Amino acid sequence: MNNALRTIAALAIEQHEVVSRAQILSAGVSRSALQRQVASGLLLPVGTHSYRFAGTALTWRGRLQAGLLDLGPDALVACRSAAALHGLDGFQPGPLEFVVPRRNRDRRTRGEVRSGPPVPLLDRTRVDGLAVTSPALTVIQLGAHASRREVANAVDSAVRLGLLTPEVVRRRLMAHRGRRLVGVPVLDAVLVDAGVHSFLERRFLRLVRQAGLPEPALQRVHRRGSRLVARVDFDFAPLPVVVEVGGQLGYLTRAERQRQERRRSELQLLGRTVHFFSYEDVTDDTTYVVATLRSALEGVA
Secondary structure, eight states: OOHHHHHHHHHHHHTTTOEEHHHHHHTTOOHHHHHHHHHHTSEEEOSSSEEEETTOOOOHHHHHHHHHHHHOTTOEEOHHHHHHHTTOTTOOSOOOEEEEEGGGTTOOOSSEEEEESOOOGGGEEEETTEEEEOHHHHHHHHHHHSOHHHHHHHHHHHHHTTSOOHHHHHHHHHHHGGGOOTTHHHHHHHHTTBTBOSHHHHHHHHHHHHTTOOOOEEEEEEEETTEEEEEEEEEOTTSOEEEEEESOGGGSOHHHHHHHHHHHHHHHHTTOEEEEEEHHHHHHOHHHHHHHHHHHHHHHO
């Protein structure tokens, strides 16, 4: 392997084992030499203008890298692919989705390529070395191409992971409204409940509203002096009722059970009554949840 190919091989390691035709040529490999290396099987085509060395593994991130190299420096990983890169709930590695400026809409690669106005710098970021839409723009795009439940899961998990806040999404959505985004109504509806951290919390909140019960505060922090006691899922203040939702208590370890019971005790010392509803309660026995919560609220009203 000559020096030019060694340079290309080192670059490929930094780019998920993929390099572009332009990078190969700029390293000093002639077009005819490139054709010979492809014919010999040393370099294998990945996309329309990208290659990998024989014997290297092509991962999902490698395919995304190939797409970005094929599409040019203004391209971004987008939509479901971006959601998976950001680690948002319900989105797994696999899809290949990209966005490019309209002036580049004729460029091709493997996967789905959408075009639109140039993406502002504020809405661009990098994950694992890959250019990708920001978490906020990702959930905005999902509003047009994913189900309402998927969008809700994306927003909730992005908030939980600290990738964005509901206010950031609202600001970026306002900035993008003039672009005729078809997913705006879906995202508007999802943001009504922004602040919950999971599908289960969103499901519980819907039960509360359908039953005509008082609207709780979300993710409220309780302290004793300056010390944090707990951040609770739902707080029905001024009524002293707190609700937590989650997995069955029986699945907790002894240490987790101990921490949860101490947390419950400290909330009770602050004058709060704590009610816990499991996943099965909220999804399969809604009558029990509503009746229990109604009795709890009426009992302290």
